[in-house]
Amino acid sequence: MSKITAAITAVGGYVPEYVLTNKILETMVETNDEWITSRTGIKERRILKEDGKGTSYLAIKAAEDLIQKKGLDPKEIDLVIVCTASPDMKAASTAAYTATEIGAVNAFSYDLEAACSSFLFGMSTASAYIESGRYKKILLIGADKNSSFINYKDRATCIIFGDGAGAVLFEPNEEGLGLQDELLRSNGEGREFLQATYGGSSYPINKDTFEEGKHYVFQDGKTVFKNAVFNMADVAEKIMKRNDLVNDDIAWLAAHQANKRIIDATANRIKLEDDKVMMNIQRYGNTTSATLPLLLFDYESQLKKGDKIIFAAFGGGFTWGSIYFKWAYNS
Numbered sequence: 001m002s003k004i005t006a007a008i009t010a011v012g013g014y015v016p017e018y019v020l021t022n023k024i025l026e027t028m029v030e031t032n033d034e035w036i037t038s039r040t041g042i043k044e045r046r047i048l049k050e051d052g053k054g055t056s057y058l059a060i061k062a063a064e065d066l067i068q069k070k071g072l073d074p075k076e077i078d079l080v081i082v083c084t085a086s087p088d089m090k091a092a093s094t095a096a097y098t099a100t101e102i103g104a105v106n107a108f109s110y111d112l113e114a115a116c117s118s119f120l121f122g123m124s125t126a127s128a129y130i131e132s133g134r135y136k137k138i139l140l141i142g143a144d145k146n147s148s149f150i151n152y153k154d155r156a157t158c159i160i161f162g163d164g165a166g167a168v169l170f171e172p173n174e175e176g177l178g179l180q181d182e183l184l185r186s187n188g189e190g191r192e193f194l195q196a197t198y199g200g201s202s203y204p205i206n207k208d209t210f211e212e213g214k215h216y217v218f219q220d221g222k223t224v225f226k227n228a229v230f231n232m233a234d235v236a237e238k239i240m241k242r243n244d245l246v247n248d249d250i251a252w253l254a255a256h257q258a259n260k261r262i263i264d265a266t267a268n269r270i271k272l273e274d275d276k277v278m279m280n281i282q283r284y285g286n287t288t289s290a291t292l293p294l295l296l297f298d299y300e301s302q303l304k305k306g307d308k309i310i311f312a313a314f315g316g317g318f319t320w321g322s323i324y325f326k327w328a329y330n331s
């Protein structure tokens, strides 16, 4: 009997309506469109504005898009994983609420958090369950409402992040398509360079800590940039080497959308032409856990059965990795 592999069989996505352009940011902080565009590649990002709507709102919308497009009965879903760095609330699972709202009443569900690598690591988790034969339909969602912890007076961070969600369905495949190999890493020495210090268990928010504003995300941009460039390119190159892949074999690079210059550096290292590099950072900015599924959402119509895709991500922690994947369908 042939080995069961874990393939993606459907994609959905959602971004909020409100568009925060570079021009609008010019009126909020000391910055300009030219600086943002040349340093990051970002032109605009989407923001979920309505009070009381959290990450689950985005996750539910993306999941509903997938369910509707695929004609999927949500009762057949075994597991819902919400990859997110911005859960709705502490102590209550965002995934449990999401699963119930979409009608996945027979599924169990949980959140998975690895900062901007959450979705990449989630692909590994979902695939392992499928390969084991234990579950047949896993809905993997990447969703983040980054605007909930961004300081819109800090020009070093507010220009980068946006809100959004993407969803994919993992199912067993008997043609050898889907996840082929993975190289996943982390290094806790990196956490001082990218974090929201207050509001977690180390430093709960009180009146004094609130005044300091350290519940907002902070980053040492240059250090994060250097580590992202080095590590994302490194794992992408290594995973290609150990699978005997050269640039001509690869149809697409799907890299975490943190900064266009980081994506370009990764593509250069594996010698991939621009037209094979998925890119939508100009429209959404960095949506953390949602960047990879939103790339699949935007590029789905161009993907062909058998296409070899290199996924790569880097995030806070630090966390990073690369996955070699074969696409399973023509849309």
Ligand SMILES: CC(C)(COP(=O)(O)OP(=O)(O)OC[C@H]1O[C@@H](n2cnc3c(N)ncnc32)[C@H](O)[C@@H]1OP(=O)(O)O)[C@@H](O)C(=O)NCCC(=O)NCCS
Binding pocket: 030, 031, 032, 035, 036, 039, 040, 116, 155, 156, 159, 219, 220, 221, 222, 224, 225, 228, 258, 259, 286, 314, 315, 316
């Ligand atoms: C944040 C980032 C775009 C900044 O770009 P950079 O080239 O490193 O810029 P620097 O931080 O060195 O700043 C250069 C200058 O621009 C200024 N600057 C910073 N943000 C600015 C902004 N939004 N608009 C205009 N000027 C800005 C700085 O104050 C600095 O001025 P100075 O030279 O007078 O001190 C870049 O470091 C980056 O993308 N880092 C990675 C971030 C990331 O990917 N995070 C998520 C990882 S998952």
